[in-house]
Amino acid sequence: xxxxxxxxxxxxxxxxxxxxxxxxxxxxxxxxxxxxxxxxxxxxxxxxxxxxxxxxxxxxxxxxxxxxxxxxxxxxxxxxxxxxxxxxxxxxxxxxxxxxxxxxxxxxxxxxxxxxxxxxxxxxxxxxxxxxxxxxxxxxxxxxxxxxxxxxxxxxxxxxxxxxxxxxxxxxxxxxxxxxxxxxxxxxxxxxxxxxxxxxxxxxxxxxxxxxxxxxxxxxxxxxxxxxxxxxxxxxxxxxxxxxxxxxxxxxxxxxxxxxxxxxxxxxxxxxxxxxxxxxxxxxxxxxxxxxxxxxxxxxxxxxxxxxxxxxxxxxxxxxxxxxxxxxxxxxxxx
Ligand SMILES: [Zn+2]
Numbered sequence: 112x113x114x115x116x117x118x119x120x121x122x123x124x125x126x127x128x129x130x131x132x133x134x135x136x137x138x139x140x141x142x143x144x145x146x147x148x149x150x151x152x153x154x155x156x157x158x159x160x161x162x163x164x165x166x167x168x169x170x171x172x173x174x175x176x177x178x179x180x181x182x183x184x185x186x187x188x189x190x191x192x193x194x195x196x197x198x199x200x201x202x203x204x205x206x207x208x209x210x211x212x213x214x215x216x217x218x219x220x221x222x223x224x225x226x227x228x229x230x231x232x233x234x235x236x237x238x239x240x241x242x243x244x245x246x247x248x249x250x251x252x253x254x255x256x257x258x259x260x261x262x263x264x265x266x267x268x269x270x271x272x273x274x275x276x277x278x279x280x281x282x283x284x285x286x287x288x289x290x291x292x293x294x295x296x297x298x299x300x301x302x303x304x305x306x307x308x309x310x311x312x313x314x315x316x317x318x319x320x321x322x323x324x325x326x327x328x329x330x331x332x333x334x335x336x337x338x339x340x341x342x343x344x345x346x347x348x349x350x351x352x353x354x355x356x357x358x359x360x361x362x363x364x365x366x367x368x369x370x371x372x373x374x375x376x377x378x379x380x381x382x383x384x385x386x387x388x389x390x391x392x393x394x395x396x397x398x399x400x401x402x403x404x405x406x407x408x409x410x411x412x413x414x415x416x417x418x419x420x421x422x423x424x425x426x427x428x429x430x431x432x433x434x435x436x437x438x439x440x441x442x443x444x445x446x
Contacts, residue, residue: 112218120196120221143407157202160172166241168231187236197224200222209250212385221403222390225391230272244270247274254385262284263348266311266313275309283310287351296311296313297311307440318361320362332377333446340382352393353421364417364418372406401415
């Protein structure tokens with residue numbers, strides 16, 4: 112087990128009163144320390160421009176480096192330090208992927224800024240460079256097939272875009288329907304050779320634990336087993352938690368930890384434990400920190416006690432969504 116972290120991730124600032132704030136990572140570090148889990152911390156090197164160019168245009172990279180301070184899209188603010196910290200976040204993501212692949216162990220990259228909304232030539236939704244997409248691309252000469260699972264409450268449009276026509280990188284997202292960024296409908300399944308290698312599970316407001324368990328059992332588990340990846344990566348946003356006010360899904364902390372453990376189990380079963388987790392969103396500090404710590408603890412045989420464990424979705428409000436996903440995806444997978 113290894114943690115990837117750099118002090119500079121705490122220095123990244125959006126504008127004032129922004130939900131994507133340094134306190135998010137501070138809360139995680141504090142909780143991990145309190146549980147004596149803050150060890151095996153690896154400090155990454157910054158990514159190179161060449162690495163970032165695997166997913167972004169050179170012109171856009173220069174824009175992030177050279178633009179004056181201010182908003183670069185309606186949600187994302189640029190400061191003088193943003194470029195160098197974002198390069199270190201990409202570097203952290205690459206390091207996590209390498210360590211997970213080479214050492215066959217769980218790597219947890221505690222990154223800021225997040226990345227899954229960033230597209231080739233634009234920032235979006237608090238993201239500048241797409242950390243997980245770039246990390247997956249740097250592994251292309253080693254891992255033949257990579258599965259990316261994205262349980263952030265927002266659809267990872269940037270990551271989906273990067274691999275939409277790609278049959279070697281499977282992208283599966285659970286998210287809330289009709290909120291930012293507006294993409295991620297069930298009918299978005301990939302294009303050309305990549306058809307069937309994008310799987311979207313857009314839940315309605317209110318879906319929680321039982322819906323996610325069903326998604327895992329009926330869709331994620333069988334698709335991953337058939338895809339048979341060499342490595343599994345997770346875009347971990349904890350903003351589908353019921354305490355998180357940026358959206359309306361109702362996953363509990365235990366639901367999140369169970370979901371992560373379920374995916375981790377698949378990585379151990381299928382790809383020798385090659386498993387890397389990359390922090391994306393999650394704005395309610397107490398759930399964010401206990402989910403990350405709870406998962407990391409459980410990979411080391413520890414049972415961390417969780418506070419936010421109310422379960423409102425007991426029956427699986429998302430059943431209709433999952434049925435439609437199955438109807439669409441059974442053209443590509445045995446479901
Ligand atoms: Zn999010």
